[in-house]
Amino acid sequence: MNLRDVLDAVDANSTRNDTDLCRQACESSRGLCVGGYCTCYVQYRGGSCEFPNLPYLVSFGVFFCLLSFVSFVQLVLAIYCDYKKAEKNKLGAAFRRTTGKILHLFTALSTLSRGLYFSLKDHVSSIWSLNIQSIYYPFLLCSMALLVCFWAEIYIKGTQSQFLRYSSIYYNIFCLGVCGLLGLEWLINILTDEQNVSWIFDSLWAGLILVVLIFFLVFGSLMFIKVKGAFVPLMAQINNQQLCMSTLGIVIQATFQFLLVLLLVFNLLGSHSHIKWSLLGINIGLVSSRIFELGINVWFACVLWNYQRPEDLWILNPRRLLKLSDGLNGEEHKRLFEPELQASYSSTSLALGQCWICYDNKSSDSLIRPCKCSGDLQAVHHDCLKKWILQENNKGSFASSHGKPYCKVCQEKYDVIFPPSKKLFPYVPTRCWIKVAFLVVVVCSLCVGAQQAVYNNIPGYLQGLVITGVIILGLVVLRQLAITLIEASTRARMTAMVIRSRVNFTQLNQTIFL
Structure with missing residues (x-):
């Protein structure tokens, strides 16, 4: 062994000793050993990070x-x-x-x-x-x-x-x-x-x-x-x-x-x-x-x-x-609520009624009067009104009344009966179940992807980017999942509801014809 090899061995041993001393100085988890020196976390200071910052x-x-x-x-x-x-x-x-x-x-x-x-x-x-x-x-x-x-x-x-x-x-x-x-x-x-x-x-x-x-x-x-x-x-x-x-x-x-x-x-x-x-x-x-x-x-x-x-x-x-707002103006109020402006309607037409949605006056057995409106707007088929309510609910029109529908003319809430929550599952649309299942699969996939990113040998900055993206996407998906469940519950309640009538049109029509 020549002199050069001896000097290299001494330098390597000295470097190893310095590294060991640095690790011993930083062994209290107050810093990291960088280049043979103990570099402190922001909470500490000193050569061995022994003092608080x-x-x-x-x-x-x-x-x-x-x-x-x-x-x-x-x-x-x-x-x-x-x-x-x-x-x-x-x-x-x-x-x-x-x-x-x-x-x-x-x-x-x-x-x-x-x-x-x-x-x-x-x-x-x-x-x-x-x-x-x-x-x-x-x-x-x-x-x-x-x-x-x-x-x-x-x-x-x-x-x-x-x-x-x-x-x-x-x-x-x-x-x-x-x-x-x-x-x-x-x-x-x-x-x-x-x-x-x-x-x-x-x-x-x-x-x-x-x-x-x-x-x-x-x-x-x-x-x-x-x-x-x-x-x-x-x-x-x-x-x-x-x-x-x-x-x-x-x-x-x-x-x-x-x-x-x-x-x-x-x-x-x-x-x-x-x-x-x-x-x-x-x-x-x-x-x-x-x-x-x-x-x-x-x-x-x-x-x-x-x-x-x-x-x-x-x-x-x-x-x-x-x-x-101040509500309806004077002309709208008179047109909708003044009884003398609706005197042209005969008692027979009021009794028989006509569905203001489908305009079919032949099938009057299912006609109901769910609100205070009179004239052409007083009668409606139960199924027609239910379909209209579902369409308006999709637009968010009834969010201001706790999901309870109301008449857009006289502003009276309909007298509806909702079934118990445990009986709503059959009324949830299939597409809502598919959407919920898809979102759950996405959440599980994101968790698996994050796990693979942590345990695979890829650069640290790529792992950080992947994990950040997974957290952001997971937050968005979970929020969408919560909104979907709320919308599915609301739609199921609307589909299963029964609307009560203020007037029994079937008995009224029989009385007139007699």
Whole structure:
């Protein structure tokens, strides 16, 4: 062996020792060994990443604590305003549970948990730091679930109360389940004293946020973008300025939450798969996730700004999107409702009637009078009216009356009987079942594609693009699946309904002929 080989062996041994020392210095998962040096994550600093990055921790801690203080002030002011407005039982009115107050409280507590996390990260053990970090997600989920349930009641029932009326039990069960999941995570972290199980709960939090986000988009787009639902009166016009504001608000909140879920998924893939992200990408993801978490809570503080009159907020009162019209003008009212203008119709023609849809006066056995209209519009065949209602329902004409059809002339709702929900399955159209089956197959295919992308040996950036595309497509497909199920249920109810008549034309005709 010559001198050159000896020197090369010494250099290789020195490089190996430097690499080992670098790995030992970074073995606490506070950085990565790059070129023989320990390069720290954004939360740490120092040659061996042994010190916390105070500018990072202090800046985010101050922002979250300040936002928590603002939310608590909004909550106190809302309580004080209710106290001043009440004439009797002031304390009961002040501390009465309302949707706005609960959202203020959850926003304050979620931001406070993040502020405590950044403030105490260097003063508590890693296990308790991880536990404090997880408190944010239950408050976020409960806030979004409350908003979704509140909107769902207004969209489906048309009734608007200060808090949940029909879905409070389901909402409480959901919140208890989320809190139970947080308690289970804390218990496992304390008993095992390991951080290797944290990815399981992170994946669960990401999945729950994604599910709630889908329902948020479904009801948010139907109510605040398409302006449909039982809260929309029969004669109403859209306030375009308020519509633009609500649409922008829905898009901003959905974007923040979707990007937060996307970063959580990328973090999980980088920690528990062969995908390895660069240090710069990891640090950008960490900072971006904190910014998105901050943006989600800033959104709640901004849309709930009017603590004095919460009924003026579009998020709590969708009727702010509407400006009611004055209804029919004088000529239309006289033409449709004045009885002296309809005196030309004889009693025989009124009794016999003629279907205003098919104009067939021979088969009068199935004629009904479902509304207050008189004259040529008083009689209609049951089957003809049912077909017309189905056509109008496809256009969304009856969304403003909770799916209950009404007369377009006299505006009276038809007296209809809907069968129980368990008997609606035979009335669901075949094309709806085919569409649901197709969407389910697409979701399963996307899951298989994502799994293959993770476990196949393809470049990391391609895997990231594939997974991003799968998540976006999955969100779109799941939203379409939810809309399809709602439309199928509505169409089945319309197909199976029975319309009651105000007058029995068969008996009336027999009386006249006798």
